[in-house]
Amino acid sequence: MTTSSESLDLQDRARRALEDDFLRTAVRFTTDRLKTTRKTATEQLGRWEDWRERGRQIRAHTVSHLDHYLGLFATNARKAGARVHFAADAADAERVVLDIAKQQAAILVAKSKSMVTEEIHLNRHLEEHGIEVVETDLGEYIIQLAGEAPSHIIIPAIHKTREQIRELFAADGAEDLTTDTKALTAYARKRLRETFLQADIGITGCNFAIAESGSVVLFTNEGNGRMVSTLPKTHIVLMGMERIIPTLADLDVMANLLPRSATGQKLTTYMSIVTGPRKLEEQDGPDDLHIVILDNGRSRQLGDPEFQEILHCIRCGACLNVCPVYRHIGGHSYGSVYPGPIGAVLTPLLQEGPEFEELPYASSLCGACHEACPVKIPLHDMLAALRRRQVERGRGTRGERMAFRGFQMAFSNARRYRGTLRMARMAQAVFGIREGRIDAQFGALRGWTATRAAPALADKSFRERYASLEQDVAIGSSASGTVQTSGADGQLTVGKTEVNRDE
Amino acid sequence: MRVALFVTCLVDQFYPNVAEAMIAVCNRLGVYVDFPEVQTCCGQPAFNSGYVDAARSSALTLLNAFSDYDYVISPSGSCTGMIHHYFAKLFDDNIVRREMAQDLACKTYEFSQFIVNVLGVTDLHAAFPYRVTYHPSCHASRLLGIRDEPLRLLEKVRGIELVELEHQEDCCGFGGTFAVKMADISAAMVSEKVEHVEATGAQVLVGTDMGCLMNIGGRLQREQKAVRVLHLAQLLAEGLLQSSSPKPEVAR
Ligand code: SF4
Numbered sequence: 001m002t003t004s005s006e007s008l009d010l011q012d013r014a015r016r017a018l019e020d021d022f023l024r025t026a027v028r029f030t031t032d033r034l035k036t037t038r039k040t041a042t043e044q045l046g047r048w049e050d051w052r053e054r055g056r057q058i059r060a061h062t063v064s065h066l067d068h069y070l071g072l073f074a075t076n077a078r079k080a081g082a083r084v085h086f087a088a089d090a091a092d093a094e095r096v097v098l099d100i101a102k103q104q105a106a107i108l109v110a111k112s113k114s115m116v117t118e119e120i121h122l123n124r125h126l127e128e129h130g131i132e133v134v135e136t137d138l139g140e141y142i143i144q145l146a147g148e149a150p151s152h153i154i155i156p157a158i159h160k161t162r163e164q165i166r167e168l169f170a171a172d173g174a175e176d177l178t179t180d181t182k183a184l185t186a187y188a189r190k191r192l193r194e195t196f197l198q199a200d201i202g203i204t205g206c207n208f209a210i211a212e213s214g215s216v217v218l219f220t221n222e223g224n225g226r227m228v229s230t231l232p233k234t235h236i237v238l239m240g241m242e243r244i245i246p247t248l249a250d251l252d253v254m255a256n257l258l259p260r261s262a263t264g265q266k267l268t269t270y271m272s273i274v275t276g277p278r279k280l281e282e283q284d285g286p287d288d289l290h291i292v293i294l295d296n297g298r299s300r301q302l303g304d305p306e307f308q309e310i311l312h313c314i315r316c317g318a319c320l321n322v323c324p325v326y327r328h329i330g331g332h333s334y335g336s337v338y339p340g341p342i343g344a345v346l347t348p349l350l351q352e353g354p355e356f357e358e359l360p361y362a363s364s365l366c367g368a369c370h371e372a373c374p375v376k377i378p379l380h381d382m383l384a385a386l387r388r389r390q391v392e393r394g395r396g397t398r399g400e401r402m403a404f405r406g407f408q409m410a411f412s413n414a415r416r417y418r419g420t421l422r423m424a425r426m427a428q429a430v431f432g433i434r435e436g437r438i439d440a441q442f443g444a445l446r447g448w449t450a451t452r453a454a455p456a457l458a459d460k461s462f463r464e465r466y467a468s469l470e471q472d473v474a475i476g477s478s479a480s481g482t483v484q485t486s487g488a489d490g491q492l493t494v495g496k497t498e499v500n501r502d503e
Numbered sequence: 504m505r506v507a508l509f510v511t512c513l514v515d516q517f518y519p520n521v522a523e524a525m526i527a528v529c530n531r532l533g534v535y536v537d538f539p540e541v542q543t544c545c546g547q548p549a550f551n552s553g554y555v556d557a558a559r560s561s562a563l564t565l566l567n568a569f570s571d572y573d574y575v576i577s578p579s580g581s582c583t584g585m586i587h588h589y590f591a592k593l594f595d596d597n598i599v600r601r602e603m604a605q606d607l608a609c610k611t612y613e614f615s616q617f618i619v620n621v622l623g624v625t626d627l628h629a630a631f632p633y634r635v636t637y638h639p640s641c642h643a644s645r646l647l648g649i650r651d652e653p654l655r656l657l658e659k660v661r662g663i664e665l666v667e668l669e670h671q672e673d674c675c676g677f678g679g680t681f682a683v684k685m686a687d688i689s690a691a692m693v694s695e696k697v698e699h700v701e702a703t704g705a706q707v708l709v710g711t712d713m714g715c716l717m718n719i720g721g722r723l724q725r726e727q728k729a730v731r732v733l734h735l736a737q738l739l740a741e742g743l744l745q746s747s748s749p750k751p752e753v754a755r
Contacts, residue, residue, distance in 0.1 A: 011685065011687065014685070014687055014688050015687050018688070018691050324673045324674045324676070324692050325685075325688055325692070327673075328688055328691040328692060328695075329688060329691075361681070361684055361685060362685060363678070363681070364641075364674045364676060364681045364689070364692070365678055365679075365681070366642075366645070366674035366678065367641055367642070367645035367646055368645070368672070368673075368674065370645070371645050384550065384551050384553065386553075387551070387552060388553035388554075388555055389553070390553055391552075391553035391554055391555075392553075396552075396553065396554075400552065400680075404549050404552065404554040404557045405557070407548070407549055407554070407557050407561070408549070408554070408556065408560050408561070410543075411512070411543045411544050411546070411557075411560065411561035411564070412543070412560035412561055412563065412564065413543075413564070414540055414541045414564060417512075417543045417544075421516055437721075437724060439725075444683070446686075447682065447683035447684070447686035447689075448682060448683055448686070448721070450686065450690070451686070451690035451693070451694070451722065451725065452721030452722040452724070452725050453720075453725050454717075454721060455517045455518070455717055456517075457516050457517060458517055458518070458519050460519065461515050461516050461519060462510050462514060462515045462516075462519035462522045462538075463510070463515055463538070463540060465519055465523070466538045466540075469523065469526065471526060471530050471535055471536065472530055473530050473534065473535045474535060475535050475537075
């Protein structure tokens with residue numbers, strides 16, 4: 001699940017991103033806009049917290065009965081005429097798709113946006129077998145031209161400026177293009193129409209899969225999902241095994257939560273509910289519908305009290321849009337297919353490996369992601385839990401282990417704490433203290449002092465000063481009657497002074 | 504009402520003035536503040552870095568320090584949040600300690616919460632004739648659920664000119680060990696925060712968590728900006744000295 005720049009570590013990639021003004025401007029601009037539109041859309045709906053709670057309940061119920069609902073979905077999808085395939089991992093899923101493509105003697109595949117296909121690197125695999133793949137979502141099309149991976153789970157080309165997009169289209173053969181949105185989309189539309197009509201196979205993801213009817217639900221804004229799922233003769237759906245919701249009524253909740261959180265839209269522009277392939281009496285639709293259900297590490301989270309909830313995610317991207325780390329470093333810095341807070345949790349859970357061990361540290365644990373999440377996933381707690389798991393596996397750096405062993409020694413007992421800090425107070429002189437601050441940039445301090453002043457330890461700690469502190473109130477007051485409320489006039493009596501009480 | 508101060512290690516060692524300011528404000532409201540010396544730290548730095556055992560040993564000092572008090576007050580939304588949300592889990596395998604942790608969580612308040620919600624006071628008759636902007640810390644607002652308590656106190660201060668901080672809900676980039684471990688990202692975050700502080704034209708930046716204020720303040724100092732950085736308690740205590748309202752007489 002890595003993207004291109006895997007040779008560098010996360011901090012190197014972040015440093016590079018921080019120097020890229022185009023990227024930072026583009027990401028800031030779009031995430032700011034999405035934050036505002038999300039806020040408006042959730043306020044307009046009203047009782048947003050109740051909607052979130054309902055969303056959480058639906059996801060929690062489904063995921064904790066996933067075996068049942070998956071079975072139900074597969075049965076009903078088959079009844080409707082679909083072919084259902086279960087894939088244990090990426091290789092399994094690729095094999096299934098390639099087999100279908102070979103049976104159809106396919107040479108051109110049209111795709112609509114799907115993070116699961118990114119997760120298993122499906123395009124690369126198909127192309128290696130001589131099959132051309134064209135991304136038909138505008139954002140995906142842009143990054144396909146650029147030879148890049150998506151840097152956001154909803155807005156794949158969020159890191160690109162208009163001018164960069166114009167240049168990519170020009171290199172693709174567009175003439176006299178301006179950076180006007182209309183002109184850019186018109187060019188992409190013209191190119192993509194040809195693909196829709198010629199493609200042998202259409203591949204889509206799946207936003208939700210309805211167990212009671214065996215239907216696959218697609219949310220798109222450009223209508224390309226509809227084209228991809230109806231024009232080619234074969235339609236392949238790739239879905240993570242957790243995409244299930246029990247009933248059509250549950251879709252009502254999700255259809256509100258997802259677009260409002262993702263883009264601030266009341267509803268997605270196109271919502272397609274696909275139940276089986278084209279029936280005899282129907283005009284549109286594919287002859288064959290295949291549904292590939294992917295595990296790839298997901299079932300390992302089931303039953304884990306700390307991490308099962310990650311399967312509740314509906315991939316709205318809200319956590320990316322509010323994340324202050326994502327805001328500055330963009331998606332590619334994470335080095336994983338899924339970026340941002342959801343990526344920092346999901347990636348090391350789905351795929352273990354040293355290249356993803358840094359991800360849980362790419363967060364200040366500010367909790368903005370949890371606050372924005374439409375299904376209330378406690379991503380900040382999971383990040384801390386993943387760090388703990390690293391420590392338990394002995395993966396912390398030596399310096400860090402020593403530091404916290406020292407912390408444990410000194411801070412588990414007030415006497416030792418006092419002694420240790422007294423020593424630190426003497427030792428800090430080596431850093432050179434000027435007006436109560438330290439600017440020296442060496443040793444453990446450097447990460448901090450390279451960009452900001454550090455405070456020096458106070459000459460005397462509070463605990464050393466407390467004994468000589470005079471408090472002009474009696475000990476134990478206001479135990480009896482020094483602070484009284486006289487309810488009627490809303491005044492609080494403090495001694496003889498009347499203090500206005502609010503409300 | 505027996506009130507104890509949970510000073511937090513940061514304020515204890517770096518910013519003792521903040522604790523003294525808290526006590527001054529409490530005293531003005533007739534509340535004596537005790538300081539049980541066996542306390543050290545809530546353990547958050549270790550907890551957030553994944554060193555749970557280390558976190559537990561220092562958290563234990565708090566359980567022991569405060570068992571006899573009615574209220575515990577702290578100058579940090581973040582450390583209070585740690586007690587509220589993680590202490591019970593931390594002592595999950597020991598029923599006595601878990602109950603102590605739950606009890607502690609119920610009676611521990613961040614400073615502004617205590618003044619506004621427990622004492623029911625918003626107007627301290629303080630005066631502070633400066634242009635001030637307020638940074639709501641992430642843990643105070645998101646973890647602990649402080650919304651407008653600090654602002655309600657600030658709004659009542661005479662002569663104050665409060666200006667809203669743009670993007671106020673964005674993290675300043677502190678995040679404990681994050682600031683050192685992911686130093687470049689943290690630096691980018693704090694630089695942007697400082698830009699926003701500067702844009703307000705405020706003379707004073709006020710907040711409820713010294714971790715964040717140390718971070719933003721450190722950056723302001725490095726950029727040689729003339730913005731004073733104060734904890735809410737410091738601003739109010741200074742305001743009490745400046746105000747001409749009579750000092751309350753306390754019944755003994
Ligand atoms: S974790 Fe929550 S906010 Fe992030 S993408 Fe998933 S559902 Fe959306």
